[in-house]
Amino acid sequence: MGGSDLFVGTLDVLILKAVSQGRMHGYAIGRWIRQTTKDALTVQEGALYPALHRLERKGLLEEDWGVSETGREAKYYKITATGRRRLRSEAARWKEYADAVALALAAGEA
């Protein structure tokens, strides 16, 4: 199994990161997230596809159709310049946030 629920708000930055690694189609993005987190994070398709459309609408991703490694039709995503900037800021935001939570959760430990 692996892969409990996502903390709302982290999906976008994960997607941006995945696509920043190179042109990738939706299904592969889900797989990328699962694999690079060693099965710790599993993205539901009902969250993934709406998120992709959202990011595309915001101009952070660009889409075009292509053929996957297995020879099927697939919608490929590419990160835009705006998307790359957003990735940087969101990743920084995440880091600050995670550090802050870690700080709080470590409180009281002499």
Next chain:
Amino acid sequence: MGGSDLFVGTLDVLILKAVSQGRMHGYAIGRWIRQTTKDALTVQEGALYPALHRLERKGLLEEDWGVSETGREAKYYKITATGRRRLRSEAARWKEYADAVALALAAGEA
């Protein structure tokens, strides 16, 4: 300002942690979170109070009225045994999650 939006789902564990440090009233819990995270996290009251009621309903916190340091009526919260167990599991879950995200966001950095 400091303190941008919370990532949904982290508030409960922060509250549990705060109260695990000792009997505390709601307003002080908000302050505790802000201070221990060095102003990185600010909890809106519209999120804080509902969360406290939620945790109390779930039996993770117990409440009773008392008098604050400044001499006012205040509703004090105490963590229950169940709450302490939940704190441990949620803190562990958070750590796994944060590690997983960090892993993903670090991908591709030789």
Next chain:
DNA sequence: GCCTTATACCTTGACCACTTAGGTATCGCG
């Protein structure tokens, strides 16, 4: 030939935590 699994896309409904924006009341300070 069939069935399952994996690939690859999608949508709809419901939930629920959070934001925004109010509200009440008391106290101390200038």
Next chain:
DNA sequence: CGCGATACCTAAGTGGTCAAGGTATAAGGC
């Protein structure tokens, strides 16, 4: 007396995620 801090609360709206469906093709087992 007004203002900020303390201390509690709620209601409406937003919006991301989950659960659960759906379509279609390809590969592999039996």
